[in-house]
Amino acid sequence: MLKDYKDIKVLYVEDDDVARENGVEYLENFFDKVFEASNAVKALQLYEQYKPQIIITDIQMPKINGLEFIKQIRQKDKKTQVIVITAFCNQEYLLKAIELQLVKYLIKPVNEKDFEEALMLCLNSLKEDSSNIIKFDEDSYFDIFNKTFVVKNEIIKLRAKEVLFLELLIKNKNRYVTYEEIESFVWFDSVMTKDALKTLVKNIKIKISKDIIDNLTNVGYKIAI
Structure with missing residues (x-):
């Protein structure tokens, strides 16, 4: 439950005063330390001062947009969990966000269930995280930060959706990830079909040469690592 993580520090960045006030009020139900900023310049200052573990940010903001703000964070911090909440479903933004x-x-508008699920993904990742390198065995590993799969020191090329799928399963390795979660995270910009998902999983299995992805009918997928 979210209330089990009250000591987690959260930074909420939103230029709309009403939306920011509502967001902060909601987050304070679960976290003791919630910092707020109306623009990315102030957010960077708060980040340097408090080092929050979770950042929630809008994209369209004055001075510096949300993606540029995150890019600056990522140049020195690979582990802070980031959620973007925006009114814009822009293809260019989506592609940049993947990186x-x-x-x-x-x-937007974001319902409470989706928001809580996103927060739990962050918290689970923080709980599990100790390294960006996820070893499958002695000869192979997945580098989360560089989005590469390596076998015997050789990089195996993965497509964008294959990377997202592996990231999602690894972050939730102790449970089956539902079809709804997969569609939301991997097919965020389009509709997922069963055939497309099956093809994606088949291609990943061929590339990693390991039978570590398990499917539970009518539930979802789980990775065994």
Whole structure:
């Protein structure tokens, strides 16, 4: 439950005063330390001062947009969990967001269930995280930050959706990830079909040459690592 993580520090960045006030009020139900900023310049100052473990930010803001803000964070911090909440479903933004290792890209208006699920993904990742290198065995590993799969020191090329799928399963390795979660995280910019998902999983299994992805019918997928 979210209330089990009250000591986690959260930074909420939103230029709309009403939205920011509502967001902070909601987050304070679960976290003792919630910092707020109306623009990315102030957010960077707060980040340097408090080092929050979770950042929630809008994209369209004055001075510096949200993606540029996250990019500056990522240049020195690979572990802070980031959620983007925006009214814009822009293809260019979505592609840039993939490169910045977001936990979730949520489109306004965001319902409470989706928001809580995104927060739990962040918290689970923080709980599990000790390294960006996820070893599958002695000869192979997945580098979360560089988004590469390596076998015997050789980089195996993965497509964008394959990377997102592996990231999602690794972050939730102790449970089955539902089809709804997969569609939201991997097919955030389009509709997922069963055939497309099956093809994606098949291609990943071929590339990693390991039978570590398990499917539970009518539930979802789980990775065994």
